[in-house]
Amino acid sequence: MARFAPPPSLAAGFLIAQVGGYAASQFAEALKPHGFAPHDAGILRLIGNEPAISQQEIAKRLRMHASRLVGLIDDLEERGMIERRPSEKDRRLYALHLTGKGEQALTIVSKVGREHSQKLLAVLSEEERVNLSGLLTRVAESHGLVSGVHPGYSKLGGKDT
Numbered sequence: 001m002a003r004f005a006p007p008p009s010l011a012a013g014f015l016i017a018q019v020g021g022y023a024a025s026q027f028a029e030a031l032k033p034h035g036f037a038p039h040d041a042g043i044l045r046l047i048g049n050e051p052a053i054s055q056q057e058i059a060k061r062l063r064m065h066a067s068r069l070v071g072l073i074d075d076l077e078e079r080g081m082i083e084r085r086p087s088e089k090d091r092r093l094y095a096l097h098l099t100g101k102g103e104q105a106l107t108i109v110s111k112v113g114r115e116h117s118q119k120l121l122a123v124l125s126e127e128e129r130v131n132l133s134g135l136l137t138r139v140a141e142s143h144g145l146v147s148g149v150h151p152g153y154s155k156l157g158g159k160d161t
Contacts, residue, residue: 016136023120024152030112034105039072041109042150044098047082048106052095054087061146062153072156081105 006014028038046058055073059066073096076082081102084094098106121129137147145151 016139019120023116024150026120027113027116030116031109034108034112036105036109038150039153039156040076040105041113042153043072043076044081044102044106044109045148047096047098048103051097052085052087052089054090054093054095056093058096062149063146063151064153064156068156076102 005011024038027041031037031041042062043058046061047053055069056066058064058073059069062069073082073084077084079101080099083097083099085097087093087095089095121132124132140147
């Protein structure tokens with residue numbers, strides 16, 4: 001064993017960071033040919049799962065600086081993937097909805113995500129994948145991470161919200 005190597009029980013933290021960094025960069029590369037970035041994928045997924053969600057609620061869920069989110073939403077709207085409609089719940093807010101083009105984009109992003117996960121975890125059996133997901137979910141929850149939300153959103157645009 002290398003002189004400064006951590007014991008195997010403590011190496012997991014580095015391995016999680018190493019695999020996480022690799023996985024994030026590979027996902028970003030897989031999205032590029034389709035004209036998307038990882039932040040687009042997450043926002044489309046949130047709106048697809050919860051039509052009529054407000055920008056404020058998205059910013060809160062993503063723990064993202066609200067002014068940075070406006071630019072990302074504007075970009076998706078300009079690209080014809082989402083539309084802002086007056087909120088039925090609060091007239092001061094806009095409700096966000098996927099357009100037909102946005103639905104198609106979400107289908108592509110979801111397919112890329114599934115293929116990426118399959119490729120990344122190809123060395124593991126289905127049972128091992130389930131076990132790994134369970135263990136990582138416990139770790140994520142113990143640190144207060146929001147399920148299904150990459151913590152990198154909070155760093156977009158500077159300050160945390």
